[in-house]
Amino acid sequence: MDEYSGGEQKRPALSRRTLLGSSLALGAGLVATSLPGTSPSLFGAPVQNEKEKTLLILGGTGFLGPEVVRAAGAAGYTVTLFNRGKTRPHLFPELEKLRGDRNTGDLAALEGRNFDIIVDTSGYVPDHVKRTSELLGPGCRRYIFLSSVSAYQDELPGLRNEDFPITVLDAAILESVKTIPESFPHYSGMKAHCELAAEAGAPGKTFNIRPGLIVGPGDRSDRFPWWPHRVARGGEILAPGAPDSAQQFIDVRDLAEWLVRSAEAELVGVYNAVGFPGTVTMQELLHGMKIVLGADCSFTWVPDDFLLEHEVGPWMELPLWIPSDGKHDYGTEKAIQAGLTFRSIADTIRDTQAWHEKERGDAHKWRTGIAPEKESKVLAAWREHARAEKQEL
Numbered sequence: 001m002d003e004y005s006g007g008e009q010k011r012p013a014l015s016r017r018t019l020l021g022s023s024l025a026l027g028a029g030l031v032a033t034s035l036p037g038t039s040p041s042l043f044g045a046p047v048q049n050e051k052e053k054t055l056l057i058l059g060g061t062g063f064l065g066p067e068v069v070r071a072a073g074a075a076g077y078t079v080t081l082f083n084r085g086k087t088r089p090h091l092f093p094e095l096e097k098l099r100g101d102r103n104t105g106d107l108a109a110l111e112g113r114n115f116d117i118i119v120d121t122s123g124y125v126p127d128h129v130k131r132t133s134e135l136l137g138p139g140c141r142r143y144i145f146l147s148s149v150s151a152y153q154d155e156l157p158g159l160r161n162e163d164f165p166i167t168v169l170d171a172a173i174l175e176s177v178k179t180i181p182e183s184f185p186h187y188s189g190m191k192a193h194c195e196l197a198a199e200a201g202a203p204g205k206t207f208n209i210r211p212g213l214i215v216g217p218g219d220r221s222d223r224f225p226w227w228p229h230r231v232a233r234g235g236e237i238l239a240p241g242a243p244d245s246a247q248q249f250i251d252v253r254d255l256a257e258w259l260v261r262s263a264e265a266e267l268v269g270v271y272n273a274v275g276f277p278g279t280v281t282m283q284e285l286l287h288g289m290k291i292v293l294g295a296d297c298s299f300t301w302v303p304d305d306f307l308l309e310h311e312v313g314p315w316m317e318l319p320l321w322i323p324s325d326g327k328h329d330y331g332t333e334k335a336i337q338a339g340l341t342f343r344s345i346a347d348t349i350r351d352t353q354a355w356h357e358k359e360r361g362d363a364h365k366w367r368t369g370i371a372p373e374k375e376s377k378v379l380a381a382w383r384e385h386a387r388a389e390k391q392e393l
């Protein structure tokens with residue numbers, strides 16, 4: 001039984017999702033049809049809003065940020081963005097945009113400003129988060145920091161629930177990183193220390209979210225999107241590792257909507273946001289893609305050791321594949337209890353592929369994915385290996 005057949009998985013029923021969608025749409029409709037500064041009344045005459053709800057995103061124009069803008073707008077927030085104006089500055093012309101740079105410490109545009117909710121999606125350096133949380137913490141109701149499951153200590157075995165030890169860095173390393181690095185040699189520890197900096201600057205108001213892999217339309221990392229693209233191309237596909245290896249990921253839209261709902265629900269503390277209850281296996285995911293995309297393809301499963309011997313690289317060359325001895329599982333229960341919900345994986349697959357085809361198309365230069373010639377070569381070697389093994393028996 002796989003998760004697409006709606007059997008044993010505890011996937012939220014379609015009706016729950018549909019209800020959420022319609023309530024957001026209804027909310028958006030109400031906002032759109034009411035006068036500025038007023039709310040629609042059930043009895044016709046507009047009533048004055050008690051107070052405008054404000055939300056600031058430190059960032060906002062990459063992958064998660066735009067979805068937070070949409071979810072917050074639908075929930076009735078007035079949204080402001082703070083960033084350098086380098087990443088897709090054309091987005092959201094209707095919003096207030098404050099310019100500054102966390103790398104140079106230029107936060108002048110934020111001084112003297114108060115916002116109900118701060119969403120920090122661009123915090124990678126603890127000192128940056130210290131500055132913004134100290135500046136904005138006193139005037140806000142909630143400081144939401146986007147951390148990562150990378151914050152957990154990597155070497156220890158076991159399921160990573162929220163109380164699992166986090167990475168601790170030497171003061172010398174912390175001191176040495178002043179700007180957001182191009183690559184992240186200390187990403188794990190930096191995120192862990194950013195969480196602490198957020199809590200120190202906005203004590204009792206900080207909500208630290210630890211996502212795993214974030215996926216969905218707009219994902220320019222090319223990790224998840226490579227798979228629907230590869231499946232849609234069809235033919236014999238090199239399927240990596242163990243078919244029953246668990247996959248954890250969260251749709252960017254589910255994360256953004258929960259993040260905004262969490263602000264209303266007054267959540268504080270640390271929460272993983274990694275994906276579904278139960279297990280979604282790699283096999284279920286790939287077969288799901290085949291069905292959803294109507295692809296004419298077959299999967300040949302090649303084990304970890306063989307792929308490593310043939311110099312196939314985990315994660316970027318074959319996205320989502322991590323050899324089983326390096327893989328970690330992360331607890332999902334706390335966030336689900338706190339209202340995190342999930343659209344169907346079929347929606348994520350379909351929408352990601354549709355986004356890729358519409359926005360990028362055939363001309364796209366993939367940053368991930370095994371080259372077709374190498375894939376064919378490894379598959380031929382695997383067939384040869386399997387034939388030789390059979391003859392030995």
Ligand SMILES: NC(=O)c1ccc[n+]([C@@H]2O[C@H](COP(=O)([O-])OP(=O)(O)OC[C@H]3O[C@@H](n4cnc5c(N)ncnc54)[C@H](OP(=O)(O)O)[C@@H]3O)[C@@H](O)[C@H]2O)c1
Binds near residue numbers: 122214
């Ligand atoms: N993607 C994943 O799978 C994943 C997994 C776990 C955790 N996360 C976390 O989720 C968060 C989401 O990231 P996102 O990129 O999607 O967020 P985003 O808010 O959509 O995009 C990043 C924003 O940061 C701004 N920015 C970059 N450098 C800046 C600087 N020096 N000063 C001020 N603003 C700056 C960028 O604009 P400008 O360039 O114009 O300044 C951009 O608006 C990150 O914290 C990431 O660590 C992601």
